[in-house]
Amino acid sequence: MSKDWPLWEVFVRSRGGLSHRHVGSVHAPDAEIAVRHARDTYTRRMEGISLWVVPSAAIVASDPADDAAMFDPAADKVYRHPTFYNIPDHIKHI
Amino acid sequence: MYTTELQKTKAVDAIEDPEKLAAFEARVAADDFIEPKDWMPEAYRRTLTRQISQHAHSEIVGMLPEGNWIGRAPSLRRKAILLAKVQDEAGHGLYLYSAAETLGTSRGQMIEALHSGKAKYSTIFNYPTVTWADIGAIGWLVDGAAIMNQVPLQRTSYGPYARAMVRVCKEESFHQRQGYEIMMHLCQGTSEQKRMAQDALNRWWWPSLMMFGPPDENSPNTAQSLRWRIKRETNDELRQKFVDITVPQAEAIGLSVPDPALHWNESKGGYDFGEIDWEEFYAVVRGEGPVAKERMKARRDAWEKNAWVREAADAYAAKKAQKKQAA
Amino acid sequence: MPSLPPIRPEDEVRARERRGTGAFDAPAADEPDLSLFEYALRLGDDSLILGQRLAEWTGHAPSVEVDLSLANMALDLVGQATHFLNYAGAVEGRGRDGDQLAFHRDVLDFRNCLLVEQPNGDFAQTMARQFLFSTWQKMLFDHLTRSKDEMVAAVAAKAVKEVSYHEELSAEWVIRLGDGTEESRQRMQDGFDWNWRFVPELFDMDELAREAAMRGIGADLTILRDVYHAKVRSVVEEATLVLPSDQRPILGGRRGHHSEHLGHLLCVMQFLPRTYPDATW
Ligand SMILES: [Fe+2]
Numbered sequence: 001m002s003k004d005w006p007l008w009e010v011f012v013r014s015r016g017g018l019s020h021r022h023v024g025s026v027h028a029p030d031a032e033i034a035v036r037h038a039r040d041t042y043t044r045r046m047e048g049i050s051l052w053v054v055p056s057a058a059i060v061a062s063d064p065a066d067d068a069a070m071f072d073p074a075a076d077k078v079y080r081h082p083t084f085y086n087i088p089d090h091i092k093h094i
Numbered sequence: 095m096y097t098t099e100l101q102k103t104k105a106v107d108a109i110e111d112p113e114k115l116a117a118f119e120a121r122v123a124a125d126d127f128i129e130p131k132d133w134m135p136e137a138y139r140r141t142l143t144r145q146i147s148q149h150a151h152s153e154i155v156g157m158l159p160e161g162n163w164i165g166r167a168p169s170l171r172r173k174a175i176l177l178a179k180v181q182d183e184a185g186h187g188l189y190l191y192s193a194a195e196t197l198g199t200s201r202g203q204m205i206e207a208l209h210s211g212k213a214k215y216s217t218i219f220n221y222p223t224v225t226w227a228d229i230g231a232i233g234w235l236v237d238g239a240a241i242m243n244q245v246p247l248q249r250t251s252y253g254p255y256a257r258a259m260v261r262v263c264k265e266e267s268f269h270q271r272q273g274y275e276i277m278m279h280l281c282q283g284t285s286e287q288k289r290m291a292q293d294a295l296n297r298w299w300w301p302s303l304m305m306f307g308p309p310d311e312n313s314p315n316t317a318q319s320l321r322w323r324i325k326r327e328t329n330d331e332l333r334q335k336f337v338d339i340t341v342p343q344a345e346a347i348g349l350s351v352p353d354p355a356l357h358w359n360e361s362k363g364g365y366d367f368g369e370i371d372w373e374e375f376y377a378v379v380r381g382e383g384p385v386a387k388e389r390m391k392a393r394r395d396a397w398e399k400n401a402w403v404r405e406a407a408d409a410y411a412a413k414k415a416q417k418k419q420a421a
Numbered sequence: 422m423p424s425l426p427p428i429r430p431e432d433e434v435r436a437r438e439r440r441g442t443g444a445f446d447a448p449a450a451d452e453p454d455l456s457l458f459e460y461a462l463r464l465g466d467d468s469l470i471l472g473q474r475l476a477e478w479t480g481h482a483p484s485v486e487v488d489l490s491l492a493n494m495a496l497d498l499v500g501q502a503t504h505f506l507n508y509a510g511a512v513e514g515r516g517r518d519g520d521q522l523a524f525h526r527d528v529l530d531f532r533n534c535l536l537v538e539q540p541n542g543d544f545a546q547t548m549a550r551q552f553l554f555s556t557w558q559k560m561l562f563d564h565l566t567r568s569k570d571e572m573v574a575a576v577a578a579k580a581v582k583e584v585s586y587h588e589e590l591s592a593e594w595v596i597r598l599g600d601g602t603e604e605s606r607q608r609m610q611d612g613f614d615w616n617w618r619f620v621p622e623l624f625d626m627d628e629l630a631r632e633a634a635m636r637g638i639g640a641d642l643t644i645l646r647d648v649y650h651a652k653v654r655s656v657v658e659e660a661t662l663v664l665p666s667d668q669r670p671i672l673g674g675r676r677g678h679h680s681e682h683l684g685h686l687l688c689v690m691q692f693l694p695r696t697y698p699d700a701t702w
């Protein structure tokens with residue numbers, strides 16, 4: 001009978017130089033009001049300087065059941081990390 | 095706050111895949127976080143949904159007793175503080191509904207469950223706020239009890255719940271202090287103000303102790319909840335902690351705790367206190383609290399009498415979307 | 422008039438050096454500037470009464486999110502009221518502060534406009550009132566950021582950002598409710614019908630308003646009227662509503678002649694400080 005509005009995910013940039021971070025969600029009828037609701041809910045204590053809202057339904061997530069196939073193969077590619085390489089201490093700026 | 099479990103669903107647990115179940119239990123035991131799309135046993139999902147939504151309902155219903163005094167706050171400073179405080183509780187409700195929604199139940203469903211009387215909320219909000227001192231007592235005692243319960247939940251096993259609790263705890267920190275400050279001022283004030291303060295403590299003390307829920311021997315699911323890290327301390331442990339912290343605070347401002355049995359027990363390093371009237375507690379759980387009907391009516395009215403607002407905004411959004419498509 | 426002393430060259434030098442201080446209509450230093458006091462009261466009372474009204478929604482809004490929005494606006498307004506009323510008290514110089522002024526005056530001494538004391542009604546009526554008021558308050562505060570009175574200018578500079586948000590938010594709701602469903606459209610129209618009567622008062626340049634404008638403290642509202650009406654009309658049209666026809670203006674709020682609603686609002690708001698006059702809280 002009395003319906004609720006659709007769900008939006010809220011992302012906040014807390015200060016310049018940082019990326020937007022997921023902080024929670026709000027219900028809102030449309031994008032403009034979703035921004036207002038996000039502002040009035042998640043930035044009351046100066047938590048942010050910029051907001052994104054995204055319809056929750058628009059988020060595509062990886063499937064945790066595929067975790068192994070998705071993320072394990074990266075585990076043994078140690079050569080992608082700088083510490084993999086042994087450079088003598090006296091060689092500077094590298 | 096108000097994660098007291100008031101309603102136990104019958105334990106008709108689905109038969110779970112033992113391998114998945116073992117892996118899940120191991121993750122939780124290792125203090126790993128469970129996230130929305132992860133596999134979880136049905137009983138975990140159900141218990142959490144109930145616990146988090148009950149917690150959310152409590153935040154929202156909890157706005158009413160204090161909201162009752164925003165218009166009558168006795169100074170501009172107190173008005174702003176109380177308004178901001180009650181607004182915070184709306185925020186807490188919102189964060190918690192969001193967290194609960196990730197488990198697959200919509201907020202609309204949860205709200206309907208509250209309004210139909212199926213879902214419960216903390217017993218404490220079924221008591222009336224009759225004087226200004228009640229606003230002090232609620233901040234001091236009720237938010238104090240809430241904080242005690244919520245702090246450990248920042249490490250609860252369900253990720254969205256834990257993150258909501260971190261945010262809630264950060265905001266909660268001024269709530270108790272503003273309440274105690276109100277009480278302090280009253281106790282330093284005229285004899286009428288002192289009377290008001292003592293009377294508020296007399297009325298709110300026992301209901302505050304009840305907030306932690308039934309005694310451990312009557313909380314059959316506590317062991318499982320502790321194992322699942324959706325409860326981190328038992329009801330009685332938290333209650334004892336609360337009494338030990340609160341009694342000296344009352345004494346410091348010249349208030350006396352309305353419990354003749356209260357005395358310091360040197361050997362346990364804590365207070366012994368009198369028997370809680372559990373009959374009263376269960377009556378309030380049944381919905382017989384002094385202002386239970388008023389609270390539910392207010393919430394139902396807010397939701398149903400304003401349904402036209404939500405419908406109108408939806409209709410507008412639909413029209414806009416249609417126009418955009420046509421263009 | 423030869424008996425008067427002549428203006429000597431050194432006087433002329435001194436006169437040149439002192440250029441730019443004082444004003445010909447400045448009141449004597451040891452007398453309180455009562456028009457500034459009254460002007461600050463008007464600003465403070467507008468914010469106070471509307472903040473009080475909006476706070477009535479707390480816990481009863483159409484959704485939790487809207488509850489947060491309304492409380493945010495109310496908090497902004499109570500903050501503005503605190504600044505303006507404390508300042509009014511300081512200007513008056515009789516030892517009254519913001520709380521004294523808020524909680525210990527009767528209807529006849531309140532200086533808010535009639536619009537802000539109107540009852541909330543339903544959400545549409547509240548939004549109509551908010552939109553009509555915030556649009557006006559935004560224009561006024563924009564102007565007041567350049568007030569010759571430093572304090573008025575400083576408070577306006579802080580408040581104009583808050584009020585600008587109130588205007589945008591309420592306009593968005595007016596449009597959604599106006600162009601929503603049949604029911605919401607009717608309610609929104611009724612909301613405007615209720616509140617529209619009180620708009621002329623916002624632009625009424627009575628003696629005090631004229632004086633404040635002349636001294637550069639307040640704004641000349643007559644030059645804002647056309648822009649205001651254009652703004653309101655464009656939102657109302659987008660909301661597919663019609664502006665009610667103008668009627669004989671209802672004035673009086675600025676002189677303490679209020680609607681019946683204010684007395685009840687004060688009963689609630691002032692109850693504690695009046696019941697316990699010796700208490701501090
Ligand atoms: Fe809370």
Ligand SMILES: [Fe+2]
Nearest residue numbers: 183237266269
């Ligand atoms: Fe709280």
